[in-house]
Amino acid sequence: MKDPALAICSAGARGVWMDVLCLMFESPRRGYLITNGRPWTLEQVAVALRGDWQENLVYLKELVHNGVMKRAPREPKCPLKSEAFYSKRLLEDERSRSVWKAQKQRQRAEKKRSLSTQLSTRSSSSSSSSSSIQNITTKAEEDTAAAFSAIGFEKPFGHREFQDVFLSHWAGRIGDEWVTQIMEHTIQDCQTHNIKVPPQFYEAKRDVETRENAQVNNRRAPL
Secondary structure, three states: OOOHHHHOOOHHHHHHHHHHHHHHHHOOOOOEOEEOOEEOOHHHHHHHOOOOHHHHHHHHHHHHHOOOOEEOOOOOOOOOOOOOEEOHHHHHHHHHHHHHHHHHHHHHHHHHHHHHHHHHHOOOOHHHHHHHHHHHHHHHHHHHHHHHHOOOOOOOOOOHHHHHHHHHHHHOOOOOOOHHHHHHHHHHHHHHOOOOOOHHHHHHHHHHHHHHHHHHHHHHOOO
């Protein structure tokens, strides 16, 4: 528990704060407790939480008193966020996710422009251009097939953002790095940036861990 202010709160208040963070995460304006342009009152937050609202209200007042639950400062230029309860951590995570997503979009755009430039410089010969496209496409398909084959799948699965993260870690693997390490890094990266990991990826990770553990045991077995 890194927040000293939260550390001095009662166990009940800490549990209520976790539920408040869930509400803030699901809010239309992530990180804030706002509905229809109006900030929530403590009473509204207490009612929205699980359990007895009066007990929740006591814990909420404790969180406010200890400086854990704060209201955003009044901002004339942004009245929708003024005086609304908010989470600094969620806002920072959302900004990081937006920056990461923008970087990925720029990288894809640059990759497309680079590919277009390569093809245009070779347009003097239609046959050579066709061959270049085929080689680029084949190499990408081979890398993708190799990555998913290593975890037991003949075809790629999951949405594009998840695949990009997994293939990025696969391309950056070092030497004989365990496949489970690559998968774990992929899961952590996706969780950091709020990218959904397909259920079959978790299942595949368990299967790969079993296989790699068996390999380790075989190496240790006495002759």
